[in-house]
Amino acid sequence: MGNNLKGFYWGWYVVLGAFLILGVNYGTRYSFGVFVKPMALEYHWSRSVISAGISIMVLAYGVGGIFAGRLADRIAPRWIITAGATLMAAGMFLTAIIRNPLQFYFTYGILGGFGAACLGVVVCNSSVGKWFIRKRGLAFGISSIGVGAGTMAMAPLAGYVVKVYGWRVGFILMGVCVLVVGVILSQWFMGKTRPEDYGLLPDGGGGTERGGDPASNDGSRLGPSLGQVLRDSRFWILVVCYSLAVMTEMSALVHQVAYAQDLQIDKVAAASSLGMIGMASSLGRFFFGWISDRIRDAKYASALGFLLMTVGMFLLVQTTSVAMLFAYALLFGFGYGSLATMMPFLLADRFGRHILGSAYGALTFFAAGIGGGAGPIIAGYIYDLTGSYNGAWLLNLTVLLIVTFLILALKPRRSDAAA
Numbered sequence: 001m002g003n004n005l006k007g008f009y010w011g012w013y014v015v016l017g018a019f020l021i022l023g024v025n026y027g028t029r030y031s032f033g034v035f036v037k038p039m040a041l042e043y044h045w046s047r048s049v050i051s052a053g054i055s056i057m058v059l060a061y062g063v064g065g066i067f068a069g070r071l072a073d074r075i076a077p078r079w080i081i082t083a084g085a086t087l088m089a090a091g092m093f094l095t096a097i098i099r100n101p102l103q104f105y106f107t108y109g110i111l112g113g114f115g116a117a118c119l120g121v122v123v124c125n126s127s128v129g130k131w132f133i134r135k136r137g138l139a140f141g142i143s144s145i146g147v148g149a150g151t152m153a154m155a156p157l158a159g160y161v162v163k164v165y166g167w168r169v170g171f172i173l174m175g176v177c178v179l180v181v182g183v184i185l186s187q188w189f190m191g192k193t194r195p196e197d198y199g200l201l202p203d204g205g206g207g208t209e210r211g212g213d214p215a216s217n218d219g220s221r222l223g224p225s226l227g228q229v230l231r232d233s234r235f236w237i238l239v240v241c242y243s244l245a246v247m248t249e250m251s252a253l254v255h256q257v258a259y260a261q262d263l264q265i266d267k268v269a270a271a272s273s274l275g276m277i278g279m280a281s282s283l284g285r286f287f288f289g290w291i292s293d294r295i296r297d298a299k300y301a302s303a304l305g306f307l308l309m310t311v312g313m314f315l316l317v318q319t320t321s322v323a324m325l326f327a328y329a330l331l332f333g334f335g336y337g338s339l340a341t342m343m344p345f346l347l348a349d350r351f352g353r354h355i356l357g358s359a360y361g362a363l364t365f366f367a368a369g370i371g372g373g374a375g376p377i378i379a380g381y382i383y384d385l386t387g388s389y390n391g392a393w394l395l396n397l398t399v400l401l402i403v404t405f406l407i408l409a410l411k412p413r414r415s416d417a418a419a
Contacts, residue, residue: 009204010192011131015139017189018124019146021081022340024181025119027150028092028174029057029112030278031158033257034271038167045101047258051380053104054254055373060113062369065122069361073354077127078190084118085182087111092175096168119182121147122364125344126357130194133202133353137298137345141289144340148285148333151278159257159271194353202353226358229351237410238363241403242343243371245306248313248396249336251375253277256316259389260325273325277333284308284337292345299410302346305338306407310400312336317393343367350413 036050071080091111098104117123125140132139154177162170195202229235253274260270288305292298312332319325347359379392 009131010198010200011128011139011195011202011204013189014131014192015128015143017185018128018143019149020185021119021182021190022121022124022143022146023150023153024177025088025116025150026147027152027154027278028088028178029116030147030151030253030274031155031170031174033254033274034155034159034162034267035167035170036254036258037261037267038162042167046384047255047380048377048384049101051254051376052101053108054250055375055377056105056109057113057116058250058376059369059373060110061117061120062365062367062373064114064117065120065361065364065368067361068118068120069122069126069357069359069364072123072126072357072361076191076193077123078186080123081119081186081190082183084115084120084123085178085186086115088115088119088182089175089179091115092171092178096171096175115178117364119178119186120364120368121340121344122357122361124190125340126360127190129344129348129353129356131202135203135293136348136353137289137292137294137341139289140341140345141286141292144285144289144337145282147340148278148280148282148337152275152282153278155274155278156268156272159268159274163267224351224355226355226362229355229359230362232351234350234411235359235363237406238343238346239366241302241306241407242339242363242367244399244403245309245339245371246367247371247375247378248309248400249339249375250372251379251392251396252313252316252332254376255379255383255389255392256325256329259316260319262389263320265322265325269322270325273329276326276329277336280330280333281337284334285341286337287334288338289341289345292342297412298342298345298349299407302338302342302407303404305335305342306400306404308332308335308338310335310397310404313393313397313400317390317397346410350410 032054039050068080091107094107098107125143128139128143129136158170161173192198256273257270260273261267288301292301295301309332312328312335315324315328315331319328343363344360348356351359379389382392383389
């Protein structure tokens with residue numbers, strides 16, 4: 001395809017590709033909650049044993065994100081995504097025939113995690129971020145809606161397939177979706193690097209973002225190196241806040257279906273709560289992206305997202321019915337929608353788009369790999385220890401309240417501080 005199609009800026013095709021690829025990736029991963037109880041019943045595995053599988057996957061995702069992000073700053077993303085889709089699909093297919101925890105940890109955890117990293121937010125959203133400056137928040141918001149849309153579509157589908165055909169068929173279905181969508185769409189939409197390489201300007205024209213891009217707007221590769229980013233206190237505030245927030249997110253997404261079923265809520269209704277989170281997070285992603293382009297400092301939007309997650313977690317602790325479960329899902333989901341949008345936005349805003357893939361990969365290692373990996377296994381351990389998820393939900397509530405205030409300590413861009 002040409003750089004523009006009938007005068008339409010190519011960056012928006014990158015956004016569309018990222019939207020669809022993120023949808024199938026995260027829709028698959030965030031549907032894991034519907035597999036927890038049937039796998040536990042068949043193999044008599046504890047929740048901690050099963051939770052370790054998703055924790056290993058998330059850790060592998062975080063480690064893989066470092067390498068995928070570095071590659072995304074150097075080559076066209078379609079080859080990274082194609083390789084990742086193939087590897088992740090292989091992990092899903094092999095998980096359908098596992099017989100012991102070690103096999104599960106390798107197929108779903110390691111293969112699935114490294115594959116998912118190559119078609120996750122690091123590659124997709126860093127690619128989007130290279131095409132936009134003034135409209136960066138909107139672009140991130142739209143592409144990240146794919147995470148919620150995919151969850152909303154695939155979680156109820158997975159719940160139905162698992163209920164009718166069994167969990168093994170469910171994993172096979174997930175693998176087919178990842179392989180077909182990931183390979184075809186990456187080859188179609190994700191074949192270009194950044195606008196300057198094709199004689200284009202960010203946003204489809206001239207202009208700069210508020211205060212200018214920390215990297216030069218003419219496309220030259222100026223700005224901080226990855227080493228400088230890693231020595232910056234602002235980066236580590238982002239690491240702490242988002243690692244803790246993703247920890248709470250993953251523990252809730254993995255265990256809320258089993259929690260609801262323990263409360264005697266119907267299996268399909270419990271699985272649908274994941275879809276509700278997906279729907280609400282889609283609205284949240286658009287909202288937080290839109291508002292970030294319009295306020296003085298996007299850290300305030302991030303704090304609002306954390307606060308909404310806090311209130312949602314409070315509702316989950318109080319849940320006794322389907323109505324309360326859905327109320328939690330809507331509020332928590334809307335706030336959680338801020339994560340995928342605000343992480344790359346704040347990185348690009350503070351450090352520039354030229355280093356976005358590498359910086360985002362490093363942040364994702366801590367946020368998704370460490371924080372996200374710890375969340376499910378901590379919640380599973382608390383359940384095995386106490387026979388209840390209430391302790392895990394209270395821990396999440398406390399952590400979210402802390403990061404709501406901590407993110408406000410994030411210092412502005414250096415040029416803004418100097419001014």
